[in-house]
Amino acid sequence: MDPKLHDYTVFDLETTGKKIIQIGALKVRDDQTVAKFSTYVNPLEKINDYVSHLTGISNYQTDAAPLIDEVMPDFLDFVGDDTLVGHNILSFDCNVLADNGYPVANPKLDTLLLANSYKKRGLFAAPIPNVRLSTLKEYYGININSHIAISDCITNNIVYQKLRDGDLAKATEIIDFTPKQVDSRLAGQRFVITGHQI
Secondary structure, eight states: OOSOOSSEEEEEEEESSSSEEEEEEEEEETTEEEEEEEEEOBOSSOOOHHHHHHHOOOHHHHHTSOBHHHHHHHHHHHHTTOOEEESSIIIIIHHHHHHTTOOOOSOEEEHHHHHHHHHHTTOSSSOOSOOOHHHHHHHTTEEOOSSOHHHHHHHHHHHHHHHHTTOOSOOSSOEEOOOOOOOGGGTTOOEEEOOOOO
C-alpha cells in the first residue's frame, strides 16, 4: 500500500475497553476534510468513572445513543472503500470493531507504526519521549481536546499529513481548535456533515 495517501478516511473509537461508546471519522479528499461522521454509541452497560473522566462521555449521553448495530451500517457506508488511517488502529480500534461483530476489510495505515519507524531512526528534529497521539499532538502544537473521537481524528489527520510529508520539526506555533459548545439536546444524536449546500 502507498503510505503517501491524499484520499482516505481517518477514524477513532472511544470505548469502555471492550464496548464502543463513540465513533468519529473524517473523509479526506486531496488532503482536505470533505465530510465528518460522529456519534455516541449505547454500550448497554454503565460507563465507569475512569472512562467517563478520561473521555468526558457520560452515561446520560450513551443512554440516549443508538446501539452499535444501528450505527455501523451508516459508519461503513461513510467509510466506503477508503483506506482507514488511525493511531494504534491495528492493535486496538480494528480489533474492538471485530470483537463487536464488525471486522473491517479496508486497507489500513497505522500512524503509530509510521511515527515509531521515524523515532527508531532518530528522524524527529527534537527529542520525543514516545509516539502516543497525545505526545505527537503536543510536538506538533495542536491545541484540541483529547479522547473525543472526532477531535482525535482531527489531530490524527494533521499528524498523518506531517509524517507522510516528512515534516518532523517540532512546532513553533500553535494550531488552535477552539472548542464549540454543543446544545445538550444534541446528546446521543448521529450526524454526518457532508459539506454540500442545501
